[in-house]
Amino acid sequence: MLSVELGDTREMGFYDNQVVPRLTDLVMSRRELTPIRARVAASLNGEVLEVGFGSGLNVPHYPPAVTQVRAVDPATIGRKLAASRVAASSVPVQYVDLDGQALSVESASIDHVLTTWTLCSIPDVGRALSEIRRVLRRGGSFHFAEHGRSPDRKVADWQDRLTPIQRRVAGGCRLNRPIDQLVRNSGLKVIQLDNYYAKGPRPFGYMFEGVATKA
Ligand SMILES: C[S@@+](CC[C@H](N)C(=O)[O-])C[C@H]1O[C@@H](n2cnc3c(N)ncnc32)[C@H](O)[C@@H]1O
Numbered sequence: 001m002l003s004v005e006l007g008d009t010r011e012m013g014f015y016d017n018q019v020v021p022r023l024t025d026l027v028m029s030r031r032e033l034t035p036i037r038a039r040v041a042a043s044l045n046g047e048v049l050e051v052g053f054g055s056g057l058n059v060p061h062y063p064p065a066v067t068q069v070r071a072v073d074p075a076t077i078g079r080k081l082a083a084s085r086v087a088a089s090s091v092p093v094q095y096v097d098l099d100g101q102a103l104s105v106e107s108a109s110i111d112h113v114l115t116t117w118t119l120c121s122i123p124d125v126g127r128a129l130s131e132i133r134r135v136l137r138r139g140g141s142f143h144f145a146e147h148g149r150s151p152d153r154k155v156a157d158w159q160d161r162l163t164p165i166q167r168r169v170a171g172g173c174r175l176n177r178p179i180d181q182l183v184r185n186s187g188l189k190v191i192q193l194d195n196y197y198a199k200g201p202r203p204f205g206y207m208f209e210g211v212a213t214k215a
Pocket residue numbers: 006024028051052053054055057058072073074075078098099100101115116117118121122123171
């Protein structure tokens with residue numbers, strides 16, 4: 001069985017590698033998330049890197065102008081769950097790495113990076129965002145739809161309370177990361193950002209949907 005050390009106290013074992021990806025595939029297939037996926041992928045083209053590829057739920061939304069997607073995810077069972085989506089797409093998908101914190105991809109070789117509901121789960125998210133910036137070509141852009149810390153005090157307090165249990169049961173997911181701040185801290189320039197609550201309990205659904213560029 002694959003076991004991946006992800007750089008914090010959490011090592012991927014049977015639950016994280018087999019159970020969580022299947023549950024995630026079910027939960028993340030919710031119909032109300034489809035328009036978000038469609039929007040965030042709409043302007044992708046050329047060479048794309050998707051970090052946190054999961055079960056390939058974004059694959060049906062890759063525009064035909066995308067020449068190739070390089071996929072990164074530690075949970076390799078996702079490749080099996082993604083197989084029918086990948087087979088139905090005209091966009092080739094190549095599985096390149098297991099960990100967004102340490103990419104083997106060449107610097108400045110990627111037109112766009114895509115993440116959806118992934119930055120919550122990566123242990124050292126600052127390192128992953130530096131890697132995203134490194135692999136983007138100058139003028140390239142990072143497209144994201146991520147959940148994170150709410151500006152509403154009561155909701156944020158609940159996010160802080162719920163994060164320890166959420167991390168345990170949901171593959172390391174933190175509810176309280178300030179996504180926009182983290183993206184800016186990486187040196188990328190946020191040029192578009194929409195914040196809103198997705199359908200469902202507020203602590204789980206405060207969204208950061210946007211685009212950041214490498215100047
Ligand atoms: C909530 S799921 C979202 C999956 C997919 N992006 C989607 O929108 O359905 C979070 C994903 O992040 C992946 N992940 C966790 N740690 C990671 C890391 N260090 N590098 C890349 N992906 C990671 C998980 O395996 C999982 O597939």
